[in-house]
Amino acid sequence: MPMFICSRCGGIDNTACGRNQYKDSGEFVNFFENPAKTDALCSECKPLQSSSSRYPGGVWHGEFPKEIATEEIVLTRGLWPKGNNGFMHLGTFEYLRPKLESP
Numbered sequence: 001m002p003m004f005i006c007s008r009c010g011g012i013d014n015t016a017c018g019r020n021q022y023k024d025s026g027e028f029v030n031f032f033e034n035p036a037k038t039d040a041l042c043s044e045c046k047p048l049q050s051s052s053s054r055y056p057g058g059v060w061h062g063e064f065p066k067e068i069a070t071e072e073i074v075l076t077r078g079l080w081p082k083g084n085n086g087f088m089h090l091g092t093f094e095y096l097r098p099k100l101e102s103p
Contacts, residue, residue, distance in 0.1 A: 002080040005069045005091030006042035011060075012067045013042040015088065040089045042066075069093060075100070 002015045041047075044066070046057040060066050067073075074093045079100045080086035090097055 002088045003077070003085050004040045004087055004089035005074070005093060006045055007040055007089075007091050008045040009042065010068050010091060011042045011044065012069050012073070013040075013061075014063070017043060017061045017063050040091070071096065 003012055004015060005012055043057065043061040044059060069091065071093060074087060074090060074096055078086045079097070080088050
């Protein structure tokens with residue numbers, strides 16, 4: 001299951017938990033085309049006007065407890081699809097991408 005790190009709060013969210021691929025401007029972006037260049041917002045940080053009916057913006061979705069990313073978590077889980085629950089978007093940990101992509 002691909003995960004991502006919210007660009008605003010650093011929370012770890014799942015790409016399947018609603019439409020979480022937004023820039024801070026509220027503009028919807030295609031997260032899967034270039035996750036490294038996309039600002040992604042979790043369900044709690046995404047704009048209210050961009051909310052889906054299943055997971056409204058401005059509140060954590062509650063499908064799992066909110067967890068804040070750390071360097072250790074990023075290095076342990078790795079990148080999706082290689083890592084189990086790996087990350088597509090690294091948020092403030094983007095600097096680790098080269099290390100995670102090396103064999």
